[in-house]
Amino acid sequence: IAMLAGGHVLLEGYPGVAKTTLAKAFTTALGISYTRIQFTPDMLPQDITGHFFYNQKLNEFEVRKGPIFTNLLLADEINRTTPKTQSALLEAMQERQVTIEGRTFLLQPPFMVIATTNPLESEGVYTIPIAQADRFTFKLEMGYIGRERELELLRLKHEDRLGAAEVLRQSDYVELMAAYRGVYVGDDILSYIRDIVYASRESPLFSIGASPRAGEMMLKTAKARASVRGRAYVIPDDVKYVCR
Secondary structure, three states: OOOOOOOOEEEEEOOOOOHHHHHHHHHHHHOOOEEEEEOOOOOOOHHHHEEEEEEOOOOEEEEEEOOOOOOEEEEEOHHHOOHHHHHHHHHHHHHOEEEEOOEEEEOOOOOEEEEEEOOOOOOOOOOOOHHHHOOOOEEEEEOOOOHHHHHHHHHHHHHOOOOOOOOOOOOHHHHHHHHHHOOEOOHHHHHHHHHHHHHHHHOOOOOOOOOHHHHHHHHHHHHHHHHHOOOOEOOHHHHHHHHO
16 A cells, blocks of 8 residues: 555564564565665665765766665664664655765656664664654554464474565556556545544644645555555545554
C-alpha cells in the first residue's frame, strides 16, 4: 500500500524481530532492486547521496552515485546517525530526486524507504526530526509473535525454508500504478477524510493535529488499499484500515 501511494514506512521493534528480513523479503517478492544502509554516528550525507570525484584518466569530474539510487532503501537503525545525515533522505523521500553538489538526479520509480528504529536504546541515538518523521506514511510496530508461530518459525529455520519467492517483476509496477490511478474516489469519501483530519486538530487527545499532508496520504493509501483489494473505488473501510 505504501509503495503504490508513493509513501515510506518506519518500522519500530526490538532487536531480532526480523525487521530487516521483512524488508528483504518484500523486495524479493516484488522483484525490485534493494540497498541496505547501516546507519552509524560517523556517517556523512554524501555516504548516502553520493559525490563527485576527479577522474585523472579522463581529466574530468564524474559522479559516484550513492546507495540511495535504488528501488527500495532499507535505512537500518536510522536514529543512530546525526540529524544532518538523516535529512539527506528528505529530498529523495519527498521529491524523488537527489541533489549532489548542485546537480539534480531523478530517482527511477518505484522508490521507497523502509527505516528501522530500536525503541529500547536511548544512548548514542538521535531522535528523528519531526520534519523527517512526517515524511513516513506508516509507522509500524513489530513485536514478538505467538507461541504457535514461534514454533513454526523454528521449524522453518531448522529446515532452511525461509527463502522468499519472486511474485512480481519490476515491469508489473507499471500495471499496478495504472490500476491505482484509475481508482475512483467520491466526494463523500473526500469529506470523510477531511472530517477525520479536522477532528484530530480539535481533539484534546492530540497535541498536534493531522497536517494537510496527512490527509493527502490518507487519500492515497486508501486508493492503494482499494487497488490491492481488486476494487476500482474507495469505500469507508479503506480509510479506516489505513488510519489504524
